[in-house]
Amino acid sequence: MAIRNFISLNRKKSKGGVVIERKKEKEFPADLMTKCPECKKIYLTKELDNNFKVCPNCDHHYKLTAWERVGCFLDQGTFESLDDHLKTSNPLNFPAYVEKVEVDVKKTGLNEAVLTGVGLLDGEQVVVAIMDSHFRMGSMGSVVGEKITRAIEKATELKTPFIIFTASGGARMQEGVISLMQMAKTSVALKRHSDQGLLFISIMTHPTTGGVSASFASLGDINLAEPKALIGFAGRRVIEQTVREKLPDDFQTAEFLLAHGQLDAIFHRKEMKEKVATIVKLHRKGGVSNG
Structure with missing residues (x-):
């Protein structure tokens, strides 16, 4: 399963000024959420799958x-x-x-x-x-x-x-x-x-x-x-x-x-x-x- 890394910037002060460090916070599946192409609502992909791949809001039927x-x-x-x-x-x-x-x-x-x-x-x-x-x-x-x-x-x-x-x-x-x-x-x-x-x-x-x-x-x-x-x-x-x-x-x-x-x-x-x-x-x- 594809994984998307979410990166935050963690700032720390030092004598030489501000040092920016990259810190990995969490890892989430890339397909965790799905946006309906019709009504633009965003749902958990699992929720959509459990609904026969039909948008709960506008009834858009996905392929x-x-x-x-x-x-x-x-x-x-x-x-x-x-x-x-x-x-x-x-x-x-x-x-x-x-x-x-x-x-x-x-x-x-x-x-x-x-x-x-x-x-x-x-x-x-x-x-x-x-x-x-x-x-x-x-x-x-x-x-x-x-x-x-x-x-x-x-x-x-x-x-x-x-x-x-x-x-x-x-x-x-x-x-x-x-x-x-x-x-x-x-x-x-x-x-x-x-x-x-x-x-x-x-x-x-x-x-x-x-x-x-x-x-x-x-x-x-x-x-x-x-x-x-x-x-x-x-x-x-x-x-x-x-x-x-x-x-x-x-x-x-x-x-x-x-x-x-x-x-x-x-x-x-x-x-x-x-x-x-x-x-x-x-x-x-x-x-x-x-x-």
Whole structure:
């Protein structure tokens, strides 16, 4: 853990004048306190972590890592990850691409920008895919698309609901058209899942943009979001320059999409597990089971 040293100046008088000595007072963890980027309140980081990484004052939802999401969404100790062996290649020989990916592998502990696996949600078996914006901004390359597709196929095989948490800047430019192909591949897998009468719940978190928002993120039987999540395809400036109009201040927020019929609901992070578990159980009672 990084340590920040707090130094004070201790003044002592001597015949030759004032001598200044440096004295180490205390040592505190560098991440002891966290300042909210929205309301600017300062909290103990531990207090924030215990509150699902939601600001107690303004309800700002901080970004979660994929493993943090597993911890606050699935039943403890039930998650088993899938396809951790898949590795990113460099199909376009993009300079330093593999090296940058390796940096994020070490930083996040993930093999790519999505974590997939099987677990229990309030006792109900589900397959989940959780995108992590700390890994290449959650961008979708060939491995991300392959892992999500395999997770969908696993849910179809097990006859269980598939749930995805999206957080992405879009398709990964370093893989060119190969990354764009993942939009179609994942969508086809979802169609096959749907043809079996199985449930797909898409949960959009901040941010969900580009090719991810234009493919599997928007194809849920039920589309949900966290409060104030940025959701959209192209950026605000690009759209304004294209349509030559000023867009509303809340454009591309979860609240804007809900008001215009593109989302079914917005759930606070603290209630997300309970609400989604209820949806899954209602679907089970509707006639779809593991048998």
